[in-house]
Amino acid sequence: MSTIHTTDPSWHPGERSMHRLMSAPTVYNPTTPYLNPSSANKVLTSPMQVVGTLDRQGRPWTSIWGGPPGFARPLRIQKGAESLSALGMRCLVDGAWDPVLGAMEGRDGEGGWERKGEGEEGGGDQGEAKGKGRLVSGLAINLESRLRAKWAGTVVGVVADRKVEEGENAGTARDVQMVVQIDASLGNCPKYLNKKEVTATIPAPELVPQTPTLPQEALDLIVSSDCLFLTSSNAGTSLSTNYRGGPKGFIRVLPSTTIIHPTTPPHDIPNPLAFSPSSPNISSSADPPIRLIYPEYSGNRYYQTLGNLLTTPLAGLAIPSLSTGTVLYATCTTQILPGSSAAALLPRSNLAVVLTLTSWRLVRHSLGFTATDIPQGMSPYNPTIRYAKGESAPPGSTSHNDKTPLATATIVGKEMLADDVGRVEFETDRPVHWSRGQHVALSFAGELDTGYSHMRDEDPRSLNEDWVRTFTVTSRAPVEDPDSVVGESGAGTVVPGSGKVARRFCVTIRNVGPCTRLLVRANPRAGVEVPVLGFGGEFEIGGGEEGKVVFVAGGIGITPLVAQVGELKSAGKGVVLVWGVRRGDLGLVKGLLGGWRKDGVNIDARVRVAGVKEGGLEENEKKVMKEIVGLGGNVIFRRVASQDLDVEGASKWYICAGKGLASAVEGWAAEKGVQVVGESFAY
Numbered sequence: 001m002s003t004i005h006t007t008d009p010s011w012h013p014g015e016r017s018m019h020r021l022m023s024a025p026t027v028y029n030p031t032t033p034y035l036n037p038s039s040a041n042k043v044l045t046s047p048m049q050v051v052g053t054l055d056r057q058g059r060p061w062t063s064i065w066g067g068p069p070g071f072a073r074p075l076r077i078q079k080g081a082e083s084l085s086a087l088g089m090r091c092l093v094d095g096a097w098d099p100v101l102g103a104m105e106g107r108d109g110e111g112g113w114e115r116k117g118e119g120e121e122g123g124g125d126q127g128e129a130k131g132k133g134r135l136v137s138g139l140a141i142n143l144e145s146r147l148r149a150k151w152a153g154t155v156v157g158v159v160a161d162r163k164v165e166e167g168e169n170a171g172t173a174r175d176v177q178m179v180v181q182i183d184a185s186l187g188n189c190p191k192y193l194n195k196k197e198v199t200a201t202i203p204a205p206e207l208v209p210q211t212p213t214l215p216q217e218a219l220d221l222i223v224s225s226d227c228l229f230l231t232s233s234n235a236g237t238s239l240s241t242n243y244r245g246g247p248k249g250f251i252r253v254l255p256s257t258t259i260i261h262p263t264t265p266p267h268d269i270p271n272p273l274a275f276s277p278s279s280p281n282i283s284s285s286a287d288p289p290i291r292l293i294y295p296e297y298s299g300n301r302y303y304q305t306l307g308n309l310l311t312t313p314l315a316g317l318a319i320p321s322l323s324t325g326t327v328l329y330a331t332c333t334t335q336i337l338p339g340s341s342a343a344a345l346l347p348r349s350n351l352a353v354v355l356t357l358t359s360w361r362l363v364r365h366s367l368g369f370t371a372t373d374i375p376q377g378m379s380p381y382n383p384t385i386r387y388a389k390g391e392s393a394p395p396g397s398t399s400h401n402d403k404t405p406l407a408t409a410t411i412v413g414k415e416m417l418a419d420d421v422g423r424v425e426f427e428t429d430r431p432v433h434w435s436r437g438q439h440v441a442l443s444f445a446g447e448l449d450t451g452y453s454h455m456r457d458e459d460p461r462s463l464n465e466d467w468v469r470t471f472t473v474t475s476r477a478p479v480e481d482p483d484s485v486v487g488e489s490g491a492g493t494v495v496p497g498s499g500k501v502a503r504r505f506c507v508t509i510r511n512v513g514p515c516t517r518l519l520v521r522a523n524p525r526a527g528v529e530v531p532v533l534g535f536g537g538e539f540e541i542g543g544g545e546e547g548k549v550v551f552v553a554g555g556i557g558i559t560p561l562v563a564q565v566g567e568l569k570s571a572g573k574g575v576v577l578v579w580g581v582r583r584g585d586l587g588l589v590k591g592l593l594g595g596w597r598k599d600g601v602n603i604d605a606r607v608r609v610a611g612v613k614e615g616g617l618e619e620n621e622k623k624v625m626k627e628i629v630g631l632g633g634n635v636i637f638r639r640v641a642s643q644d645l646d647v648e649g650a651s652k653w654y655i656c657a658g659k660g661l662a663s664a665v666e667g668w669a670a671e672k673g674v675q676v677v678g679e680s681f682a683y
Contacts, residue, residue, distance in 0.1 A: 012234050015307030021338060022351070024301040031186045031304075034085035039149035039185040040074040043087055043140040046147070047071075047198040047369065050139040051100050052231025052241035052316050059331040059359070060231040060316030061099035062241060065176070066369035067091040067200050072140065077156060077181065085182045087151065094203040094366040095162065095174030099316070099329050104134065104158050136180055137231060137239035143371060144197055146190035146379075152239055153182040173203045173368070184238070186304075192245035192297060194226050195377025196322060200369050203325070208362040214253075214290055218328050218362045221321050222292065223249045226378070231316035232308035242305050244294060245379065251319065252346065252388040256288040260335065260345065260354060289356050292332075295342070295386055296351040309334045309353070317355060322371035330360035348386050348466045405531035407432050409442065411522045412504070418587040420511040421556060422520045423474070428532060431501035436477045436564050437539035439470040440507065443531040444515045468533065469515045471507035472559040476566045478502040510556040539677075541568065541654050548574040548604070550650045552640070552665055554657030555581055561656075562592065565601055574602040576647050580640040580661055583612045586624045593631040605633045608640045642668040652677060 011019070011029050019026065035043070043049070048066045055061060072089035093101050128134045137152040156179040208215060214222075227245040234240075254260075296306065309315065317330040332355040337345060342352035413425030434440065445467040478501050511520045522528045541564045542549035549568060551561050558579060568575055581589060589607055596603050607628065614637045617625060628635055640661060645653065645668060652675045655665050662678060669676045 012238075012307060012311065014234060014310035014312075015303055017310055018303035018307045019301070022301065022303065024303065027302075029302070031184050033183055035074050035087060035151060035182040035185045036187075038187050039140070039151060040087075042142065042147050042149035042187065043151065044073050045069050045145075046140040046142040047200070048141045048143070049089055049091075050141060050229045050241050050243070050318070052137045052229075052239055053100050053103050053135060054233060054236065054239070055099070055103040055331075056106065058233075058236060058314075060233055060239070060314055061103055061329065061331055062229045062231040062316040062318040063093070063098050063100035063329070064229060064318055064320055064327065064367055065089070065091050065093055066198065066367060069142075075179065077179065086153075086156065086179055087182060088177070088179045090175070090177045092173045092202055092368045093160070093176045094172065094205040094363065094368075095160065096172050096205045097207050097329070097361055097363045097366060098174075098203075098205075099331075099361075101160060101174065101176060104155065105160065135233075135236075135239045137241040138180075139229065139241045139243060141193075141243060143193055143195055144374065146193040146195065148190075148193065148243060149185060149187045150240065150242060151180075151182055152184040152241075153180045155179070156181050172205050188242070189300065190379075191299070191381045192379050193243070194245055194379050194382075195374040196371035197374055198369050198371045201325065201367070203368050204365040206364040208364065210361070214328075214357075214360070215362065217326075218360075219253060221326060221328055221362075222251050222253055222319055225249075225251060225319050225321065227320070227322075228294065229318045229320075230305060232305050233312045233314065234308045235311050240304050240308055244296075245382075246295070246297065247378070247382045247385050249385045250382075251292055251294045252386075252391060254291040254293055254345070254354070254388050255390040258291070258345065258388070258390055260291075261341075290360070292355040292357070293337075293346050293352055293388055294355075295346055295349040295383075296353060297381075297383065306336060306353070309336060315355060317357075320367065322367070323373075325365045325367035325370055326363065327366045328360060328362050329366075330355075330357045332357050345389050346386050347389065348468060350466075405443070406534050407532045408529050409505075409532050411519070411524050411526075411528045411530075413506075413524050414520070414522065416520070417508070417591045419584050420520075421508065421585065421588045422511070423506055423508045424519050424522075425504060425506045425524075426530075426532075427504050431503055432505070432532065432535070433501045434473050434477055434505065434535040435538070436567060437472075437537070437541065437560055438477075438535045439472050439537045440505065440535050441468055441470045441533040442515075443468050443533055444518060447518055447528070447530070448514055467515065470537075471509055472539075472563060473505050473535070474508045474559050474562040475502075475505040476563065508556070508559050508562060539654075539656070540564070542571070542573055542575075548576050548647060548650065550576045550578070550645065550647050550653045552578045552645070552653055552655040552657060552661070553580070554640075554661040555585060557656035557658070558588075558592065559656070560654075565596060565603075566599070569599070569601045574604065576604045576606070576650070578606045578608070578640055578644045580608045580610060580657070583609060583617065583621060586621055586628065589633065590624050590628050590631070593628060593633055597631050603632065605631075606644050607633045607635045608644065609635060609637045610639045613637050640664070642671075645672075645674075651675060654678070 047069050049072045050064050052060060052062045071091045072087055075086040075088045076083045077086045132154050134155040136155050139148060139150050141148040158178040160174040160176045162174060208217060226248045227243060228251055229243055231239060231241045313334045315332045315334050317332055319328040335354040337352045339350060342349040346352045407428040407430045409426035409428050411424060412427045414422055416422045448467050509516045509519060511517055539560050541560060593605055625635060653669055655662055655676060655678045666676055
């Protein structure tokens with residue numbers, strides 16, 4: 001948490017503008033003008049120090065230095081009669097391609113890091129603040145304990161001796177010692193820090209050859225990374241280095257065809273360029289430009305990084321693969337996207353930042369450490385991945401982001417099929433249309449959004465919630481005949497004269513969180529209303545196939561089949577269902593098989609019950625199991641296995657299941673030469 005301040009540093013114009021833009025309350029700036037005790041402890045105990053500075057052209061860069069805890073430590077230095085706050089560090093650094101070390105040594109990163117003298121053209125160093133010396137900022141971070149603290153100041157001295165080592169990479173690691181006079185520090189909260197165990201190593205840098213666009217290795221690194229580090233500047237007078245984290249893949253690469261429109265800035269913004277797609281001062285050599293986007297999750301609302309990006313829309317970026325030591329270093333122009341501008345490019349986001357790479361390098365084994373994920377160590381505050389517009393993404397991830405309702409749906413019916421599975425029926429205030437295999441997006445914000453709070457340990461993921469959920473529609477799709485009835489047991493009456501539209505639809509859900517909890521607890525007589533944001537996706541089962549359709553389901557993954565079994569019957573197609581369930585789902589199995597038997601649907605149901613032996617069932621469960629067998633269910637008490645999918649003549653399997661079962665089925669399909677068509681639980 002933030003350290004209590006003893007002075008009152010004022011917010012600079014960019015920070016104040018961000019506070020107004022985001023309607024953040026006015027608070028004191030908790031930054032201290034020295035290395036406060038809490039931050040000093042974090043510096044001493046952290047195995048990583050992320051360091052940022054400006055190069056000779058005034059461009060920010062970020063590097064990640066590391067070593068055993070204690071490689072950086074607080075100091076006091078004498079300046080005349082004054083004793084000043086400082087920190088010192090000593091560690092092994094990539095001596096060939098580390099951008100911060102290169103900038104401190106006056107090397108130009110564009111031409112093989114050739115040093116330019118003061119008398120040469122371009123020799124003036126914009127990395128040094130007038131009258132202050134070289135600016136530097138940093139972040140002490142301990143991912144194992146989720147502790148971090150920012151610091152900033154000026155370099156008192158830096159020495160980089162060559163580290164002589166045997167082997168192919170001899171001489172590429174440098175023994176760096178640096179002392180920094182501290183003029184700002186601030187502790188930060190542990191949100192979005194994913195736990196990792198850090199082990200010191202020796203850098204062995206290998207530059208990946210430059211290409212006009214990012215190589216696939218860099219793209220893979222970006223979309224698999226769960227953190228990035230940013231250095232920003234307030235017009236070259238001060239620097240700030242900080243962390244952004246989330247689920248693996250929270251950073252997205254914008255498609256080259258994406259059009260980014262300027263956002264109209266508030267009248268008091270110090271630099272309108274912060275809301276423009278690019279800065280006219282620094283251009284990118286890439287054509288088309290390389291642009292990344294990431295969401296700004298709910299934080300402390302100080303907006304120190306974004307405040308800097310308002311005054312100076314430039315950033316130094318380091319995206320690491322901490323497990324291998326490979327880093328994508330880049331300097332970028334930035335664009336801040338608030339509100340609907342963010343949602344237009346990164347659906348389900350209220351605030352986002354676009355990074356246009358103007359110079360970059362991908363360096364393998366650049367770090368002086370590696371880090372491995374700690375089991376169960378992902379931050380509980382991480383929201384789900386938000387995919388960029390135009391990007392291939394799981395169903396429900398990119399649509400319905402403007403939150404403009406298509407209709408309002410009222411809960412009019414509910415039936416519990418198992419202890420935690422229910423069928424909910426909605427009636428809309430206007431006709432709606434969906435196609436077979438589609439999902440509906442519902443907004444629960446009006447019922448569940450409780451507003452801002454900095455931390456919420458009892459429900460951490462709710463801080464970044466948009467309260468939008470997507471569910472497979474388990475009613476049959478509307479048909480042309482105005483006298484027809486669609487859906488499960490009559491749900492979804494078609495409105496006469498309106499074509500393929502209806503006013504009623506059903507979803508079948510498992511109670512796994514606040515939104516589904518609201519649905520299963522709702523009283524249909526209470527008139528609970530939720531906005532319908534739209535229908536989307538496509539997962540059509542059995543189209544154009546002869547004979548039997550093979551469908552593999554994991555638990556509630558049965559819902560796409562529920563929605564389409566009527567059409568399969570009408571087409572004269574039998575269904576082989578391989579269904580992996582747990583004992584609590586036996587009621588659901590019984591209910592669906594019973595309904596299908598009543599409707600004359602031909603189902604070869606191969607039900608596999610995991611986690612319990614038949615002898616371990618309670619008496620009521622044994623009764624339900626016997627009824628399932630009586631309805632034609634072939635029940636075996638084990639996990640789904642390859643032999644369960646032995647269906648003569650089947651060339652395609654349809655599947656809706658979690659990652660474990662889906663991965664196993666894909667492997668079996670590859671062995672048998674069968675095509676897999678899948679729907680995931682990713683949304």
